[in-house]
Amino acid sequence: MPLKINNNLTRRIEEFVPIKTSEVGMYVCGITPYDETHLGHARAYVTFDIIRRYLEYSGYKVRHIQNITDIDDKIIKKSEILNPKSENTDPKVKCREVAERFTDSFFEVMDRMNVKRADIYPKATEHIPEMIKWIGGLMDKGFAYKLDDGVYFEVAKFKDYGKLSRRKTEDQQAGARVEVDAKKKDPLDFALWKFAKPGEPAWESPWGAGRPGWHIECSVMSTKYLGEQFDIHGGGLDLQFPHHENEISQTEALTGKVPWVKYWIHNGFVTINQQKMSKSLGNFFSLKDIFKKFDPMVVRLFLLSTHYRSPLNFSDAQLAESKEAYGKLQKAVENLNFLILKVPEAEAEVEVLETDDELDVYREKFRSAMDDDFNTAGAIGMIFELVHFINDHVKEEKIDKGSLEDDKRLLIELCEVLGLRLELTQDKKMDRYVSEVGLSNDEVEMQIKKREAARTNKDFALSDRIREDLKKNGIILEDTPFGTKWSRHA
RNA sequence: GGCGCGGUAGCCAAGUGGUAAGGCAGCUGUCUGCAAAACAGCAAUUCGGCGGUUCAAAUCCGCCCCGCGCCUCCA
Numbered sequence: 001m002p003l004k005i006n007n008n009l010t011r012r013i014e015e016f017v018p019i020k021t022s023e024v025g026m027y028v029c030g031i032t033p034y035d036e037t038h039l040g041h042a043r044a045y046v047t048f049d050i051i052r053r054y055l056e057y058s059g060y061k062v063r064h065i066q067n068i069t070d071i072d073d074k075i076i077k078k079s080e081i082l083n084p085k086s087e088n089t090d091p092k093v094k095c096r097e098v099a100e101r102f103t104d105s106f107f108e109v110m111d112r113m114n115v116k117r118a119d120i121y122p123k124a125t126e127h128i129p130e131m132i133k134w135i136g137g138l139m140d141k142g143f144a145y146k147l148d149d150g151v152y153f154e155v156a157k158f159k160d161y162g163k164l165s166r167r168k169t170e171d172q173q174a175g176a177r178v179e180v181d182a183k184k185k186d187p188l189d190f191a192l193w194k195f196a197k198p199g200e201p202a203w204e205s206p207w208g209a210g211r212p213g214w215h216i217e218c219s220v221m222s223t224k225y226l227g228e229q230f231d232i233h234g235g236g237l238d239l240q241f242p243h244h245e246n247e248i249s250q251t252e253a254l255t256g257k258v259p260w261v262k263y264w265i266h267n268g269f270v271t272i273n274q275q276k277m278s279k280s281l282g283n284f285f286s287l288k289d290i291f292k293k294f295d296p297m298v299v300r301l302f303l304l305s306t307h308y309r310s311p312l313n314f315s316d317a318q319l320a321e322s323k324e325a326y327g328k329l330q331k332a333v334e335n336l337n338f339l340i341l342k343v344p345e346a347e348a349e350v351e352v353l354e355t356d357d358e359l360d361v362y363r364e365k366f367r368s369a370m371d372d373d374f375n376t377a378g379a380i381g382m383i384f385e386l387v388h389f390i391n392d393h394v395k396e397e398k399i400d401k402g403s404l405e406d407d408k409r410l411l412i413e414l415c416e417v418l419g420l421r422l423e424l425t426q427d428k429k430m431d432r433y434v435s436e437v438g439l440s441n442d443e444v445e446m447q448i449k450k451r452e453a454a455r456t457n458k459d460f461a462l463s464d465r466i467r468e469d470l471k472k473n474g475i476i477l478e479d480t481p482f483g484t485k486w487s488r489h490a
Numbered sequence: 491g492g493c494g495c496g497g498u499a500g501c502c503a504a505g506u507g508g509u510a511a512g513g514c515a516g517c518u519g520u521c522u523g524c525a526a527a528a529c530a531g532c533a534a535u536u537c538g539g540c541g542g543u544u545c546a547a548a549u550c551c552g553c554c555c556c557g558c559g560c561c562u563c564c565a
Binding site for chain 1: 492493494495496501502503504505511512513514515522523524525526527528529557558559560561562563564565
């Protein structure tokens with residue numbers, strides 16, 4: 001079954017056919033680093049991480065570019081708040097400090113969420129000469145004009161304006177909520193270059209010192225690293241208009257190559273109490289705060305439990321559900337690890353082969369869910385069906401080590417496509433546990449031996465007490481036909 | 491005013507014509523010294539409402555109700 005993608009440009013589910021046979025160029029709109037990364041950002045970047053991972057799983061080589069808007073009004077504003085005003089400090093340096101601080105923080109939380117790094121993270125400030133060249137080109141072609149506060153793109157000159165967001169200029173209530181700049185030829189015209197006010201960071205340009213407008217960087221940097229036409233461009237749904245619409249206008253106006261981008265993908269919002277989580281409403285939760293309560297993998301599972309285009313409502317109760325669900329996945333692996341150590345090799349080759357065939361069914365079901373516009377919710381359902389199969393399989397009398405290893409391999413494989421680590425987090429927990437509480441593996445094993453002796457002597461009061469004491473220290477004991485299994489739960 | 495998303499069990503959520511995945515919570519049973527985990531079973535006779543098309547509709551069409559988003563910086 002071929003991969004199908006909901007293309008926001010055509011508003012259709014389309015078969016995915018990249019421009020080059022086996023390589024995919026993907027550009028994702030990145031952050032403006034002026035504040036902590038929040039759950040809404042996480043949803044966007046986890047979504048595109050899944051798209052990238054699944055494309056790679058499907059055999060494509062993916063070139064993933066994600067920009068960092070390291071200069072803009074919000075960063076300037078923040079630099080003035082964070083640094084007490086000082087005439088001696090270079091505004092560019094002040095802005096860079098803000099951008100670097102929050103960029104570092106962004107990478108830290110994304111790494112914890114197991115989001116794969118893009119191939120390149122181009123920064124706006126490092127592409128100023130290219131942007132100036134583009135703006136000059138647009139001026140030469142008659143798509144741009146200069147006012148006393150900047151250079152603007154003239155929307156009326158670009159006949160396809162609105163093709164992504166399905167907006168007609170005349171239908172919009174221009175100035176409904178934001179005052180229209182009377183000097184602009186049309187309220188929809190947008191800045192390509194903004195002239196600097198005193199004290200603002202500025203770069204020289206043929207039109208005057210200033211900084212780039214918001215949209216130009218994405219056109220310039222995406223085409224620089226992916227070519228004048230490429231496969232996928234994505235970001236949050238809130239970027240569709242005006243940001244992506246404007247990007248299309250200026251790019252296609254300049255290059256004349258249509259379509260600039262073949263597939264447009266937008267992820268839905270995270271909401272709180274059914275309202276959009278956003279900086280402007282102030283109802284956002286930073287990932288760092290969420291991680292104080294929930295493991296990053298739990299957050300990831302939570303984000304993937306809804307299709308990427310649907311709204312996703314955030315609440316602690318929902319995350320708590322995801323935590324339980326994630327625990328069930330971990331439990332299955334723990335269980336397999338335990339049994340793999342205890343169970344002998346297969347006697348008959350035949351049984352192993354049968355298991356392989358059965359496992360393939362789950363892989364195929366998983367793939368067909370993912371092929372359907374990256375239906376992670378469906379794919380997770382399939383993973384749980386596999387877990388169910390494994391838990392059932394494990395109870396059979398004739399289980400052998402080889403088929404248990406096959407079970408584990410597939411479970412890990414599918415979770416890995418979704419970026420869900422099952423074992424590593426567990427290891428991290430153990431490290432943390434040992435360093436914080438100081439109960440070593442050997443000490444736990446010793447307690448278990450003591451308890452086993454007590455059970456043999458039918459001293460259940462003692463054995464239960466040992467189990468209780470360990471539980472207070474986060475060690476869970478479970479008795480199985482193969483002996484007592486233990487695990488740590490932070 | 492324009493454009494768009496959604497309404498499926500107590501909660502979350504897949505499913506776009508063939509008779510309701512999965513997760514969480516709950517109940518019953520099996521297993522266990524007791525637990526835990528797991529497994530088995532129960533739980534929506536039904537998919538916001540009303541009509542229509544069809545042998546067949548959560549899925550297609552029409553109308554209506556409700557929640558939300560974009561049109562402004564935003565992932």
